[in-house]
Amino acid sequence: KKPLFGREGGIKMDKWLQNTNVVKVLALALGILLWTVVRMAQSPISGPVSTTTPQPDKILGVPITTIYDANKYYLRAVTPSEVMIKLKGSSYLINAIKPDSYKIVLDLSNEKSGSHQGLPLKAEGFPKGVTVEISPAAVDVVLEELQKKELPIDISVNGTPAKGYKAGQPVATPSRVFVTAPSSQIDKMASVKGEIDVTGAKGKVSKLVKLAIYDKNGKEVEGQLSSLAAEVEVPITLPFKSVPLRMKTIGQPPAGYSVAVLTPNIDHVTIYGPQEVLDQIDFYNGVQVNLANLQADQNYELNIPLEANIEKVEPNQVSVQVKVVASAFKVFEKIPITIIGQNNDYSTAITNPQGGTVRVPIEAAPAILDKLKDQDIQAIVDVSNLPTGTHQLSAKLNLPQFVKAGKDSNAQVTVEISAKPAKAAYNNNNTSGNNVQDANNSSASPNTSSSPSPTGTTGSANP
CATH class of the missing domain: 2.170.120.30 (RNA Polymerase Alpha Subunit; Chain A, domain 2)
Structure with a gap:
């Protein structure tokens, strides 16, 4: 008996492989084996339990996916909001179903606002060969039309600026927004508000402020906003006060000429400074107009100087027109x-x-x-x-x-x-x-008390 392995066996095997007919037979056998494996992966192998027999399966609490125009309607209620589904088919196919691969759909595309009963549900995303039973197969729906309303933005300023500073009026951009809500809720929406904090600030505070909708009782309510936030600026300044601007004149035109009218382009200025200083000021003096030697009309551009303890004055310039005429x-x-x-x-x-x-x-x-x-x-x-x-x-x-x-x-x-x-x-x-x-x-000096003399232009009189 000749050995199958060893030197002589290996020589014999080499001779087989060099035979093309042997190689063809081996290739065919490998192809058939590979095809059989693939088929077994695609179809269950027959055995004691037949896999072609429908196997029921239940899934509870399946949410309903709704389809409707969310820009036009508000879905007030879906009853029930979840359903049970019963699956029938190959256990292999059922077990291969992934939770995110299917959905139960309620199509409201053709429905109008109002209450609707018995709208059918539809199963989507299940493989062929699997039968889906939905329980309940229909639901009740309340659909409301959305309405819009424009409201101003109200910004609350919280906190206290640095000592001696004062928070001004906040400015929001945009200043108004649209709120969108179901028709049954739109009238309850009274204001849109936001908050900004200025604690310790010494200059302008700018911040993106989140907005919310409130009813007339100050309770926050739900709704859609055309802008979820607003850019808010709060000026932080020293205390200020608006006072009349008093024009002082010095000198006089020469004999034969007189001032008919003196007209400044502003009559009030805003002054900034400590509150105790502002409380003592009823008008602002600082500007002098020199009328000496004027014989014709004259225009002046004058700086408005800072008085004692005043930090800033706005505007800081004044234009003055002086009209000069021949005297009477x-x-x-x-x-x-x-x-x-x-x-x-x-x-x-x-x-x-x-x-x-x-x-x-x-x-x-x-x-x-x-x-x-x-x-x-x-x-x-x-x-x-x-x-x-x-x-x-x-x-x-x-x-x-x-x-x-x-x-x-x-x-x-x-x-x-x-x-x-x-x-x-x-x-x-x-x-x-x-x-x-x-x-x-x-017996002392007879006239030791002095009364204040009237103000105005002074001169001497002729008896």
Whole structure:
């Protein structure tokens, strides 16, 4: 017997493989074996239990996938929201089904708003050869039409800025949004709100703020927003106050010319500074307009300076137009002389001019002069701190704005100051010593009290 293996066996095997017929037979056998394996993978092998026999299987709690126009309708309810499915078919096919490969569909594409009963369900994604029974096979649906409503955005500012700073009004972009909700809920939506915090801030605070919908009772409600957030800016500034801007004038046009009108392009400014400083300011002074030597109209661009303890003023410039015209002239014959600075313990009398009036020549723009009255002009004599005796004083004129004293307006007034007679008052029932008024107490300077002089243009008057 010749060996199958070993040197002689290997030689014999090599001879077989060199025979083409043997190789063909082997290739055919391998092909048949491979085909059999593939077929077995695709079809169950017959055995004691027939796999072609339908095998029932149940899946509970299967959610329903709805199809509808979410931009037009709101699905209020689906009853029931889950179903049971029973599968029949090859156990191999059933076991190969993956949970995310199938769905139970409720198609509402052709349905309108309202309540609908008994709408059929449809199974999708199951392999061929598997029968699907849905329980229940139909559901009830409530479908509502969506409506839109435009609402303003209300931003609440929380927290406190750094000491001395103040939070301004927040500005939201966009300032209004559309809310979308079912028709039964749209009227309950009253506002769209957001919040921003400015704690410790010393400058502008900017932030993207989340928005929410609220009803009129301040309770948050559900709905769709055209914008889920808004860009909000909150200015952080020092305390500020808007006050009138007062224009001061210095100098006067030469003789023969007068200012008809002075017109600034603004009449108020906003000033920034500590609150205790702002509380003391009723108007802002800082701007001076020089009228000296003007003989024609003039335009000015002036900076508005900062007053003491004021950090900022807005705007910081003012444009001023000055209209200059030829003067008109008029003499006011009897302007009463007003004495200021008198001491109540002394008598003060005007001895010259007689009647206590002066003659005042006036120069002004024609339109201003036409409206000027005697009571608009004051001739003032100040006797503050003068001793008893006769005094020769110059009368000072207090005139309205843009009104000038004319030529020869230097008025001299003679004033006589004398002590009043001493008075003594007795009270027999009073023994405290306070019942006598000592006239000697008034022997000091007769006019030591001073009254404030009126404001305005000053000059001298002619008697």
